[in-house]
Amino acid sequence: MPPRLTHSSLPKGKPSKAKPAGRAPKKAAKRALNAFSIASHDTVDRSKGRKSRLGESDVDARRKRPRDDEEEEDEDEDEEGGAVKRRKQGRGNDSFDEGSDSEGNNWKMGHVDDDDESDIDSDEAFGESDEERFEGWTFRGSQSNRKGGKVKKKSRDVDMDDGDDLDLDEGESADGEEDDDDLGDDAIDLATALDQWEESEEETKPKKGKKAKKSKSAFDDSDDDEPSEVDDLAADGAGDFDSEDDEDDDKQERLKDLISSLAAEEEEKSAPWKAEIHESSAPSEFGVMRKIDLANFKSKIADPERKKALKLLQDDKPSTKRNDLSRKLEAPLPKRQQDKLDRTAANEKANTTLDRWVDTVKHNRRAEHLSFPLNQVEDGGRMGESRLLPTTTADPTNELESTIQSILQQSGLSNGKEDEEKFQQWETLQTNKLPLEEVLKRRAALRKERELLFREEVRAKRVKKIKSKSYRRVHRRERERLMQRERDALKADGVEVSEDEREYNDRRRAEERMGAKHRDSKWAKGVKASGKAAWDDDARAGVTEMARRNEELRRRIEGKDVRDEDEDASDLSSEEEDDDEDDDQTLNRQVGRLQENPFSTDKSKLGSMAFMQKAENARKKQNDEDIERIRKELAGEESNSEDEDENSTKAGRRKFGPGSKAAAPAIQVRGSEFEERAASESEDENGVPVNESTKEISTGRHRLKPSRNASDNFESSAQNPYLVQAKKSKSGAEPDLALQAFDTIAATQDEPEPKPKSKKKSKKSSAKASADQEADHGLAGNPTISTPDDDGFQTVTYNDDSDDIENEGIDLDLLTRNHALTASAFAGDNVEQEFVAEKAAVALDDDTQTTTTSLPGWGTWAGSDLSQAQKKHARHAGYKTTTVVEGVNAKKRKDAKLDRVIVNERRQKANTKYLAAQLPFPFENREQYERSLRLPQGPEWTTKRTHQQATKPRVVVRQGVVGALRKPLV
Amino acid sequence: MASKPPSRDSAPGRKSITAAPVLDADAQKRADFAKAASKQYGRGEQIRTKSVRDKKLRSNLKALEAKNQEAAFQAKQAEILLDNEAGLLETEHELEKTYRVRQDEIQQEVSIETAKKRFELKLDMGPYDVGEYTRNGRDLLLASRKGHLACLDWRDGKLGCELQLNETIRDAKWLHNNQSFAVAQKKCVYIYARDGVEIHQLKKHQEATHLEFLPYHFLLASISTAGMIRYTDTSTGQMLQELPTKLGPPTSFCQNPHNAVLFAGHQKGLVTLWSPNTSTPLVKLLPHHGPVRAMAVDKSGTYMVSASQDRKLSIWDIRMFKELHSHHLKQPAHTISISDRNVTAVGWGSNLSIYRPDIFSLTPDSDVRVPAPYMNWGGDGVGISRLRFCPFEDALGISHAKGFSSIIVPGSGEPNPDSLEPGTNPFESSKQRQESEVHALLEKLQPEMISLDPNFVGNLDLASEEQRKRERDLDAKPDDKIAKLKNKQRGRSSALKKYLRKSGQKNVVTEEKVRAREALEAQRAKVKDRFEKEKEAFGPALGRFARKA
Structure with a gap:
């Protein structure tokens, strides 16, 4: 490659533009060394020749760099820096087979160089701009050098270079924007190239744009793109290449001319373009810049419009002294920084994409159970696994289904989806056939329905608006307050509230009283709910009182009509009431009414039948009797009749105590026991104790409840009559007991004249004195037991009405003997006292x-x-x-x-073995911890489902392919 | 109220009017249901999760509460599976009394199979003091005071064994299933297999008067005439504990099936509660003034019914330790049994009264002085000695002087047996019995788990550090590791060698190591010595057969 070699020498031939060589050799050397070391670090696999080339180029660049370039403007620097970058990339591409790795590395080498340089002596000697400019130069030099090296080394490499160039040309031409070529660094004198051929960058720019787009679409596109370019290359590479070689010399000449002819302005104009290009350029595109078609360039710049635009651009910028040098190249960011920026950008991008997954990941992480493979909704692959779709609606999804479908079709059983469609079609056709009126009617019906529905909705809304009771109350109060204020104001003005209004108010109040409100008071509800009225006298009295008042109120308000109704309706209730009614008058009246209105007076057919009348008569008779009795009672006379009726028995029982009015509590207890026993005795063979009767007693009278305080143990022991008796008779230590003991002894050993039972009444008077005494100690009613007669039988006498006892027909003799015997049997053990003492001792001990x-x-x-x-x-x-x-x-x-x-x-x-010594970590208090243990897991204590849920493993892996999620689940 | 799309709503407008409140009522119903569920099955109160500060804990606790609620809800829903209803005899009007209904009347009315549950065994071996059912109600164990002993599958009428022991039998109890039972005889307690073979003689259980078996702990407890409570673990055969009551000869003995605490009744009206973990009773009660003749605790462990010689029948709430009710019987009762559904049978003299479950709802303030019985039986002069309700059946077993009677008590048995519970499946096959026996053994509760509150396991220990320190035995000797190690002697992995090998660096000399080495040396010398001796004893010809180790 002779031309390239000559290129490298070109700068020396143009000393005016190049820097004096000896200016900063040391620095250059240093940089070179630096670069070398770094490069060697970075690219271990690089061949030696290449390295040396780089070093040379650096030296060259130093030499060329002018000193005054420091005063360059920033803008220019930027632009040119971009340009430099571009070129470097190009070179990188040149030197290697295409591929992202190789590109990056190569580029890095030169680049790192620069970086180091600037680090070392940017302040002392050079502005950054200088360096950049030098780099520009460097490239050219280095490229030529390198090319030489390449030639020496491998012919294939050269081919590749050429190919690159060609390719780039091609690309440009394909763009169709401009036909001019990229800067072939090797082909041009460096200075001129710098000055003139900014335009080449212009051309590359669109390409770059493309590139950028591509890179946006995918991160690692560059790899994919390059091969295609190579292909392009292969297509028309050869011709271009040849022409280049031939015209090389001519070119040089023309270049020179061009340089002289071209205005500096033009260069300036092109600068901004360059900058853009370089910033976003991908290394693979550098080759574009190498080739220059001068003619094309010229023609382009000659384009008047363009010139104008460029001029405008140029006017904005402050003029520079030296146009050629103003084409400074800003140093690309150091590789490391650039990478950092890239990384941050990439990171941001990645984060935005990853953020979409955060929810899913969180969800899965927190999920109680995970089962793999996760079912992905969009999979849809396993159709029919979750649910079966009817064959009429869905197409057969797999072979089996389709076979079945076909069989069905063949046998004429089903046509699947088509059937359904047919039906539908038929239906629509049918509707078409309908007469117009019919259709209209139907439509009207439908409309009506909709209308109704709508109204319903509106109504629902209105209902919703209706607020709660308390809401109303609050509002009513407010309203009332307002009214009151108004009224006051009126009063102040001298206007009185009218009589009518007051009456109206009164009426309203009365109505309210009459209404269900007071009946539904809390208390009344409580009574009803607890069923208290059945046994609690107070409660029942209250209830009846309420009912009565209610009645009165109603009567007062509404008059007689109501009363009549009431009479019909409430004879039963009045019967209930009469027991507790204190108001005799009303009672009498009611009773009278009762008699007047017998149970039922309906003259229906059924009622007129013989047996019904008979029954009614009987009923009436009974009722009459009852009424009569009640009346008598009210009049103050006691009924002595011996009914089986519970009421009457109760009346009889009342007189059980010595003084029929005042009943001492202790005897009550005892009495009930006796009664119970008596009743049970009267039961046929089993001797069933009857509790109903005792119940009656308890309700009928005030009864003292046994006290259950710890303090009065003795009292509670007194509840047990046997014990009390025994204690007294034996110990006699305590004064109270002694007194009681005396009584009991008196009672038990009362043996003056044995009298027959029939004469108990006379006995009563004789025993009266002792009875009084006994009443004081709650022992009234103690039986008097005679001394045994010849047969050993004793007579027991009660200080009661003889009637009662006889009525009961109890063998009280036996009973009391039993009592006495049991009492004496356990007399000696002061169990209670011992227990109390023990408890005190234990308490003291602890x-x-x-x-x-x-x-x-x-x-x-x-x-x-x-x-x-x-x-x-x-x-x-x-x-x-x-x-x-x-x-x-x-x-x-x-x-x-x-x-x-x-x-x-x-x-x-021993139990502490199973206790937790301290609160386990995540819990804040005992309740939380212990609550967490409360739910058992075993199948014996929970339902099967709960058990299975509780014992299900967190992660379940089922058969299938566990793949990556395709899209966020949440 | 969400309005439905008109296309779907084909019904006239009138219907949709009513539809709205129905939805509400439904929701209300569901809420009520959930509430009832958590009340019944919620296992205590919920914790307030809102006040929890830690976010993670809060969410965890919330999830826990949700789970609990869900569990309760499901448990409530599962009630639908309890398809058998419980009930009692009911009268048509007030004058009719259930206690007047006689057994033959019942027998006529009920189905044939049920009628078969009423039967009579006339045995002339004297008073039968024991009539016990297994926990699933299949088998019956009868024992007379005079030594006649029989076990049978009472429904099939199959006799397991019949023995004449020629010795006084004081008590007998089935063990965990129908394969064995314990009998308290004159001197010792014996365990017999179902076929009458004597398996064990528990010599330590001297003169036991009463027996109890705790099925979940596999503990057989007896109380002796001297008032000594003894526990034996029947799964291991070990004697566990001997607790002197120090209150004289016992008068009654029973267990609380809820927490396996034993109740002993004493001469002076005392009832003491025992667990094998303390030498003093857990609780002492004084329900009576005379000897406590009989006691029974209901299945839920809430109520105790006791009767004493002073004729008093006392009902206690034994969680609160408060007397609910007491009244006097005509004669002192001497046997009480409470069925699974809280029907209570009290035997006094030759009579027997059965009470409804509502006697447990009596309070000291209620007006009922003497509760009316639900049913009556007896009164024909045959002394009743023991009553037992048959589990899962409406039958009551009465062992009396002339044998054994089974009567029908409608509503006494639990209608829905739990077949998951080991030992309580009334329809158990022999395979299932074997299976459940193994399960029960594996799930055996430790005796240390017996406490008044059976749910205490895992709870937080609230004792102060001081108290714990006091409890710690500071004077105890530190256990000697090396002495323990000496026991395993053989081979390369003899305990001493292993210890030396594993105890870390060789160059560190500790006292323990030195002792271990010494012990090892001594061991070796001993072995060597023995070898030499053996060799010598064998003589020169056979010396080579002497064993080295």
């Missing part, structure tokens, strides 16, 4: 223990000549230590408030 130990004499003087006081002091003084063993405070014991219970407060040491 309480906090303080022990004081002293070392007498410790810390005091000893000796014979101590004063009396000192001796005394020494005796008491001493080293004292107190040890406190924390225990459970007696008041904080679990059994502190429990009667007849001692709970062991000691720690169960």
Whole structure:
């Protein structure tokens, strides 16, 4: 390649433009060295020849660089820097087979060079601009050199170069924008090339644009692109190449001419283009710049419009002294920085794409269970796995289905989708056949439906607007307040509220009272819900009172009509009421009404039938009796009749106590027991205790509940009559008990004259004195037991009405004997007292223990000549230590408030084995932790599904291909 | 109210009017259902997750709560599978009383299969004190005081074994399944197999008067005439614990099936609660003033019914330790049994009263002095000695002086057996029995897990550090590693060698290592010595057969 060799010498031939060679040889050398070292580092595989070429080029560049270039403007620098870059890239491409790696490396070499240079002595000697310019030069030199080297080395390389050039030409021509060629660095004198052929960059620019686009579309496009270019090359490479060779000399001449002729302005104009080109250029495109078709260039610049534009551009910029040098090239960013920028850009890009996945990843990470392969919605591959679609709607998806379908079709069973379509078609046809009126009617119906629906919607909206009770209340209050204010204002003005209004208000209030409101009060509801009225006297009284008031109110407001209704409706309730009604008047009235209006008076057919009338009569009779009885009771007379009726029994029972009015509590308890037993005795063979009767008693009368405080153990023991008796008779230590004991003894050993049972009434009077006494101690009604007669039988007498006892027909004899016997049997063991004592002892034992130990004499003087006081002091003084063993405070014991219970407060040491020594980490308190353990996992305690969910492994891998997600799931 | 698309709504407008509130009511219903579910199956209160600061913990706890709720919801839903309904005899009007209904009347009315559950075994071997069912209700164990012992599949009428022990039998109990049972005889407790073969004699269980078997812990407990409670682990055969009650001869003994705590009744009206982990009773109660003749605890471990010689019948809430109710019987009761559905049978004298489950809803404030019984039986002069409800059947077994009677008590049995629970499947095949036996053994609870609160396992220990320090035995000797290592002697991997090999750097001399080496030397010398001796003993010709190690 002779021309290239000559090119390298060209700068020397043009000393005016090139820098004096000896200006900064040292630096140049340094840079070269640097570059070399770096390059050798970076590209280990590079051949030696190439390296040397680079070094040479550097030296050349140094030599050429002018000193004054420092005053270049930044803009220019930028532009030219871009240009330089471009060129460098081009060269890189030249030297290697095409491929991104090789390009990058090659480019890097030169580049790193620059970087180092600037680092070293940018401040001292050169402005950056200078360097850039030099680089420009360097390239040319280096390229020529390199080309020479190449020639020496390999002919194939050269071919490649040529090919590149050709290719680039081609590209330009293909663009059709300009026919001019790129800067063939090797072909031109460097200075002129710099000055003139900025335009070449112009041409490359569109290409670059393309490139950029490509690179946008894909990150690693460059690899793919280049081969195509190579192909292009191959297509028309040869011709171009030949022509170049031939015309080389001529070119030089023409170049010179051109350089002289071309205005500096033009160069300037082209500068901005260059800059753009370089910034975004990809290394593979550099080859474009190498070839120059001068004629083309010229013609282009001659284009008047373009010139104008360029001029305009140029006018903006401040003029530079030396036009040729103003084509400075800004140094490309150091590779490392550039890479960094690239990386950040790429990173941003990648992040935006990755961000789409964040949700999915998070979701999967937090998911309780994952099953692989993840079912991806868009897969759709496994049709029919999740659900079966009817063959009529879906096309057969696989072979099997299609075979089946075909079989079905052949057998005339189904035509699949077509069938359905046919049906539809038929239907539409049918509708077409319908008469117009019919269609209209249908449409009207449909419209009506829609209308209704719409109205419904509107209504729903309105309903929604209706607010809650409290909302209304608040608003009403507000309204009332306003009204009141208004009224006040009126009053102040002297206008009185009218009579009518007041009446209206009253009426409203009355209506409200009458309405369901007070009936639905909280209390009433509570009573109803708890069923309290069934047994609680107070509650029942309250209820009846309420009902009565309600009645009254209604009557008062509405008058007689209502009462009549009421009479019909409420005879049952009035019957209920009459027990507790305090108002005798009303009661009597009601009873009277009852009698007037017997149970039913309907004269229907059924009612007129014989048996119905009979039943009715019977019923009426009974009712009449009842009414009569009630009336009597109201009048104050006691019914002595012995009914099986519960009410009457209850009435009879009432007199069980000694004084029928005042009943002492203790006897109540006892009495009930007796009664129970009596009743049970009366039961046939089983001796069933009847509780209904006792229930009656309890409701009928005020009863003292046994107290259950820990404090009064004795009282509670008194509840057990046997024990009380026994204790008294035996211990007799406590004064209270002694008194009671006396009573019991009196009761049990009352043995003056054994009397027959029938004469109990007379007995009653004789025993009255003791009865009074007994009543004081809650032992009233104690049976009096006679001494055993000849047969060993005792007579037991109660201080009661004889009627009652006889009525019951109980063998009280036996019962009381039993009582007495059991009482005496357990008399000796003061179980309760012992228990209380034990509990106290345990509480004391478990309480906090303080022990004081002293070392007498410790810390005091000893000796014979101590004063009396000192001796005394020494005796008491001493080293004292107190040890406190924390225990459970007696008041904080679990059994502190429990009667007849001692709970062991000691720690169960064996159990601690299964306790967590400390709160496990993520939990903040005990509740959280213990709650987390509460749900058992075993199949015995939960449903199967819960169990399976609880024990399912976190990750399940099923058969299939676990592939990457294709698109975010969330 | 979302309006439906008009095209879909073919119904006239009237219908859609009613549709709106229905939706609401549905939602309401669902909410109510969920509420009821979490109340019934929620296992305690929910925790407030909102106040949790840590975000991750909060979300975790929320998920946990959601899971709990879901579990409760599903459990509630699964109730649909309990297709058998429970019920009791009901009267048509108030004058009719259920306690007047006689057994033959019931037998006439019920189905044939049910009627078969009423039967009578007339045995003349004296008072039958024991009539026990297995936990699945299939087998029956009968024992008379005079030594007659029989076990049978009562529904099929198949006799397992029949023995005459010629010794007093005080008590007998089935063990974990129908394959073996324990019998407290005059002196010791014996364990027999189903076919009557004596398997074990538990000599340590001296003069046991009562027996109890804790099926989940495989513990057989007895209380002796001296008031000593003894536990034996029947899976290992080890004697576990001997606890003196120090309260004299016991009068009754029962277990709380909920937490495996044993209840012992004593002469002075005391009831003490025992676990094998403490030497003192967990709780002491005083429900009575005389000897506690009988006790029973319901299945949920909430209520105890006890009866004493002073004729009192007392109902206690044994979670709160409060007496709910007490009244006097005509005669002192001496046996009580509570069925799975809380029907309570009380035997007094020759009578027997059965109470409805609502006796447990009585409170000290309620007006009922004496609850009316649900059913009655007996009164014909035959002394009743033990009552047992048959699990999963509406039958009550009564062992009395003249044998054994089974009567029908409608509503007493749990209608829905849980076949997953080992040992409680009434339809168990022998394979299933074997399987469940193994499972039960694998899932055996440790005796240390017995406590008043059976859910304590895993809870946080609330004892202060001081208390723990006090509990730690500071005077205990540090255990001697080397002495332990001496036990395994043979081969390359003898414990000492292994220890020396694994104890790290060779050049570090510690006291333990030195001792280990010494021990090793001694061992070697001993082996060598023995070898020499053996060689000598074998003589010159056979000396080579002497073993080296």
